[in-house]
Amino acid sequence: MARIKHIALSTDDPVKTAEFYQNVFGLKELRREPAETGAHGVWLSDGYIYFAILKYGGDDTPNLGEGPSTVKGIHHIGFYVDDLEGTSTSLEAASCTECPGSSKVNRKFKGPDGVMIDVRARGWDEQIKARMQLYQLTPVSSPPA
Numbered sequence: 793m794a795r796i797k798h799i800a801l802s803t804d805d806p807v808k809t810a811e812f813y814q815n816v817f818g819l820k821e822l823r824r825e826p827a828e829t830g831a832h833g834v835w836l837s838d839g840y841i842y843f844a845i846l847k848y849g850g851d852d853t854p855n856l857g858e859g860p861s862t863v864k865g866i867h868h869i870g871f872y873v874d875d876l877e878g879t880s881t882s883l884e885a886a887s888c889t890e891c892p893g894s895s896k897v898n899r900k901f902k903g904p905d906g907v908m909i910d911v912r913a914r915g916w917d918e919q920i921k922a923r924m925q926l927y928q929l930t931p932v933s934s935p936p937a
Contacts, residue, residue, distance in 0.1 A: 797842060798871075819836040
């Protein structure tokens with residue numbers, strides 16, 4: 793089963809939006825691009841999920857056509873998968889088209905409603921661990937009857 797590990801939001805002002813999530817929810821900043829300003833994007837985490845806040849209309853937020861990605865908001869969702877090639881084949885079979893910026897280790901596809909689906913086998917956890925503690929989600933056991 794795939795796990796949601798990464799969500800990207802597009803906005804006019806990545807720094808201002810990141811400050812909101814940091815102040816309200818206590819998210820930690822992992823990095824900025826460029827490092828001095830964050831004008832192209834700010835990456836945050838709660839220790840579980842990798843959360844990218846990207847400049848609307850920038851290189852990392854191409855207009856994928858009709859649908860939610862043509863406006864500000866959720867731009868793409870990242871999934872960790874066990875079998876990158878198998879998942880990519882399944883996405884292609886489901887009529888998803890590969891997007892610019894896709895690579896052998898980080899495949900990107902235009903999914904339903906124009907939302908990008910970003911799949912990889914590893915990567916976001918390593919970036920979280922470089923800046924803060926990485927937490928692991930574990931299933932909650934059923935309470936005794």
